[in-house]
Structures are given as C-alpha cells and as structure tokens.
Amino acid sequence: MSASVASVVHLARPHRPVVVAGTLAELRGPTCGLVELPLRLWWHPQRAFDLGQRTMLLWMYENVLRESIRVDELRAYLDGATLVRVWPELNLPRGVRAAWEARHPRLRARLAA
Secondary structure, three states, X not given: OOHHHHOOOOEEEOOEEOOOOOOOOOOEOOOOOEEEOOOOOOOOOOXXXXXXXXXXXXXXXXXXXXXXXXXXXXXXXXXXXXXXXXXXHOOOOXXXXXXXXXXXXXXXXXXXX
C-alpha cells in the first residue's frame, strides 16, 4: 500500500475517525437474541436490539459502525459473516463505507454483486 493511501483518514462524522477491524474473522459478536448497546454507542433510552428482526439488526450495525472508537467495540457487537451479508443494505456515512471497503475489498465486491 502506498504511503498516500495509508495516510488517508476517513471520518464517521466531523472529528471522529472511522475505526475498522483488521479482519472480518475477528468480528464474532452475537448473531441472534437481544443485544443491549452501551450508552456510549446508543444514547436512546431503549438500547436493546432484537437481532431476529432484520431492521433492528441493520440499525444496530449502522450505529456500531458509526459510533465505535475502539476495535474491541466492533468485536463485541458485530459478526463478520453477518456484516458481509447485510453490507449492501446498511445506511452508512460515506467515510464509514469508504474506510471499511478500503480495508476489506470483499465488502465492496458484495456491494457490486
């Protein structure tokens, strides 16, 4: 990877760099049931997401991808195979999508499929 590409910083929002997992395989979060996000990731009073409901799963993934500031948060709440499967449906800021697709071309390929 060239130095100019390596130095690119994608932002989730102003002043918030996107955090990207090194591999999709390290993402081994829950794939079913109720998941309650910590207040830092989701500040709404109702913080439980039923992963059996597709819209709730997508909503949780969008929030975790946008708000995480540490890789351990990604590992705790995201599942790599699920992320690949739902990637085309996620409503993400441009910087979040660009950072993840730059690191994981498999996601970009999934979007093109």
